[in-house]
Amino acid sequence: xxxxxxxxxxxxxxxxxxxxxxxxxxxxxxxxxxxxxxxxxxxxxxxxxxxxxxxxxxxxxxxxxxxxxxxxxxxxxxxxxxxxxxxxxxxxxxxxxxxxxxxxxxxxxxxxxxxxxxxxxxxxxxxxxxxxxxxxxxxxxxxxxxxxxxxxxxxxxxxxxxxxxxxxxxxxxxxxxxxxxxxxxxxxxxxxxxxxxxxxxxxxxxxxxxxxxxxxxxxxxxxxxxxxxxxxxxxxxxxxxxxxxxxxxxxxxxxxxxxxxxxxxxxxxxxxxxxxxxxxxxxxxxxxxxxxxxxxxxxxxxxxxxxxxxxxxxxxxxxxxxxxxxxxxxxxxxxxxxxxxxxxxxxxxxxxxxxxxxxxxxxxxxxxxxxxxxxxxxxxxxxxxxxxxxxxxxxxxxxxxxxxxxxxxxxxxxxxxxxxxxxxxxxxxxxxxxxxxxxxxxxxxxxxxxxxxxxxxxxxxxxxxxxxxxxxxxxxxxxxxxxxxxxxxxxxxxxxxxxxxxxxxxxxxxxxxxxxxxxxxxxxxxxxxxxxxxxxxxxxxxxxxxxxxxxxxxxxxxxxxxxxxxxxxxxxxxxxxxxxxxxxxxxxxxxxxxxxxxxxxxxxxxxxxxxx
DNA sequence: ATAGGGTTAG
Numbered sequence: 001x002x003x004x005x006x007x008x009x010x011x012x013x014x015x016x017x018x019x020x021x022x023x024x025x026x027x028x029x030x031x032x033x034x035x036x037x038x039x040x041x042x043x044x045x046x047x048x049x050x051x052x053x054x055x056x057x058x059x060x061x062x063x064x065x066x067x068x069x070x071x072x073x074x075x076x077x078x079x080x081x082x083x084x085x086x087x088x089x090x091x092x093x094x095x096x097x098x099x100x101x102x103x104x105x106x107x108x109x110x111x112x113x114x115x116x117x118x119x120x121x122x123x124x125x126x127x128x129x130x131x132x133x134x135x136x137x138x139x140x141x142x143x144x145x146x147x148x149x150x151x152x153x154x155x156x157x158x159x160x161x162x163x164x165x166x167x168x169x170x171x172x173x174x175x176x177x178x179x180x181x182x183x184x185x186x187x188x189x190x191x192x193x194x195x196x197x198x199x200x201x202x203x204x205x206x207x208x209x210x211x212x213x214x215x216x217x218x219x220x221x222x223x224x225x226x227x228x229x230x231x232x233x234x235x236x237x238x239x240x241x242x243x244x245x246x247x248x249x250x251x252x253x254x255x256x257x258x259x260x261x262x263x264x265x266x267x268x269x270x271x272x273x274x275x276x277x278x279x280x281x282x283x284x285x286x287x288x289x290x291x292x293x294x295x296x297x298x299x300x301x302x303x304x305x306x307x308x309x310x311x312x313x314x315x316x317x318x319x320x321x322x323x324x325x326x327x328x329x330x331x332x333x334x335x336x337x338x339x340x341x342x343x344x345x346x347x348x349x350x351x352x353x354x355x356x357x358x359x360x361x362x363x364x365x366x367x368x369x370x371x372x373x374x375x376x377x378x379x380x381x382x383x384x385x386x387x388x389x390x391x392x393x394x395x396x397x398x399x400x401x402x403x404x405x406x407x408x409x410x411x412x413x414x415x416x417x418x419x420x421x422x423x424x425x426x427x428x429x430x431x432x433x434x435x436x437x438x439x440x441x442x443x444x445x446x447x448x449x450x451x452x453x454x455x456x457x458x459x460x461x462x463x464x465x466x467x468x469x470x471x472x473x474x475x476x477x478x479x480x481x482x483x484x485x486x487x488x489x490x491x492x493x494x495x496x497x498x499x500x501x502x503x504x505x506x507x508x509x510x511x512x513x514x515x516x517x518x519x520x521x522x523x524x525x526x527x528x529x530x531x532x533x534x535x536x537x538x539x540x541x542x543x544x545x546x547x548x549x550x551x552x553x554x555x556x557x558x559x560x561x562x563x564x565x566x567x568x569x570x571x572x573x574x575x576x577x578x579x580x581x582x583x584x585x586x587x588x589x590x591x592x593x594x595x596x597x598x599x600x601x602x603x604x605x606x607x608x609x610x611x612x
Numbered sequence: 613a614t615a616g617g618g619t620t621a622g
């Protein structure tokens with residue numbers, strides 16, 4: 001850094017220096033000179049230039065001080081620059097406050113003002129600010145501006161307000177790829193992927209972001225096979241960018257689609273520009289969830305400078321593989337590198353402790369997380385800790401935490417506790433918990449009933465289950481309808497409940513019948529498939545989709561294909577028993593992935609690296 | 613100037 005020759009510094013000279021957008025230390029020197037030589041009073045625009053420079057070098061607070069002490073009312077440009085800087089911070093409400101101040105000082109906002117303030121309204125908690133600004137933009141006639149209208153669609157999309165987004169879109173005289181993409185995003189955020197797809201196909205022009213919106217929409221709606229189909233189709237038009245690859249990897253992780261994931265890994269390896277912290281994090285997660293913690297480690301080890309996300313992904317991966325000690329080791333390595341864990345990192349390591357029975361470690365992390373790393377335990381952490389204590393058999397202690405925690409425990413906490421009762425076959429403790437819940441619940445909250453019914457179901461008390469179910473009455477959530485995935489020679493097949501669409505469905509059903517009989521499951525086959533009605537039937541058919549997948553896999557395995565079964569085994573002791581039996585009768589090793597854990601069935605036994 | 617991303621107990 002060169003110090004300036006101090007002898008002949010004029011306002012004009014300084015103005016020229018500032019227009020070159022110098023670095024922060026030079027700005028500070030120039031600022032000092034302006035003060036020392038009282039140049040601000042002679043040339044007011046120097047202060048404007050200074051603010052501009054401070055914002056350019058991301059020194060928001062310095063810019064803000066100058067801005068707030070502005071003697072005359074600032075130019076619209078300056079208001080806009082301040083709002084733009086704050087709107088880049090994502091969750092700041094400053095742009096809206098500035099906007100209000102601007103209106104109060106009689107300054108007239110222009111189309112840039114509206115664009116920035118509307119964009120920042122998209123990150124607020126409610127749509128209210130956005131609606132106010134929308135109204136003012138209408139009054140000012142600024143809606144005719146493409147950028148303003150587009151940012152409005154984006155803002156309504158962020159709140160999943162499809163109707164409002166459409167209304168703005170329909171009233172536009174001309175639209176561009178931003179308007180269309182934001183509209184697609186509104187449908188995607190609203191969970192309506194079929195409408196999103198319709199609009200997507202109607203688009204006169206698409207770009208990589210339009211594809212990204214579709215693919216990420218599918219992923220967040222749990223439609224992973226569709227996400228991968230779009231990912232595949234995208235290659236005809238565009239090369240995938242970082243965001244698309246991260247989404248596709250997430251789809252692979254959720255499907256357990258190892259071969260696709262490996263292919264994407266190869267693609268990333270061949271292109272330096274795609275090798276980022278985000279793609280590495282997604283790769284680690286994909287490999288871990290596809291059962292290849294070894295490959296996850298290889299990716300992790302190759303990263304030159306690991307950040308908190310890389311570590312978090314690795315730690316969570318080790319945890320779902322039941323490697324709690326190793327998760328703690330990596331966690332401590334991370335601390336040694338002076339990286340501060342976030343709430344998800346801690347959740348990952350607590351989960352590792354929970355599934356490896358590391359009660360001491362887990363407790364000390366849980367009790368010191370706030371003081372050591374400033375992460376205040378959220379309900380998720382309490383859920384995890386109750387799970388940890390419960391699995392280790394400390395039912396009373398876990399119950400005590402649930403009763404005394406500062407946040408109202410949610411259904412997850414109670415489920416963890418009741419699941420612990422189930423693991424330790426302690427029905428009476430479970431009923432004590434349920435009694436406590438029923439006494440809390442004056443309004444007839446049916447969540448308790450669901451828990452109770454699940455507890456009975458998991459202990460095989462079917463008579464009690466239907467008793468509780470009848471008392472509950474009708475209620476269903478169509479989003480929860482199960483589907484199962486199985487990978488056969490690298491291709492993932494999806495089975496929905498009571499599937500009739502699969503081209504080989506008759507053959508598959510026949511095979512299923514054969515398996516069920518062969519493993520001595522005939523009685524259950526009737527119960528599951530045909531005899532139930534209402535909710536029981538729903539749950540039963542959901543299991544049935546898994547069984548179809550299992551049957552399909554076995555059909556192909558007989559022909560020499562490699563198979564992997566990926567499905568949630570949560571409440572499905574039924575499937576567990578079936579897989580155990582198959583592994584014994586057919587003498588075959590079967591690997592199954594639960595949402596968060598791997599189970600290997602071999603010779604009639606299940607090992608899931610789990611502690612209980 | 614405006615649109616897009618992963619890591620979470622059961």
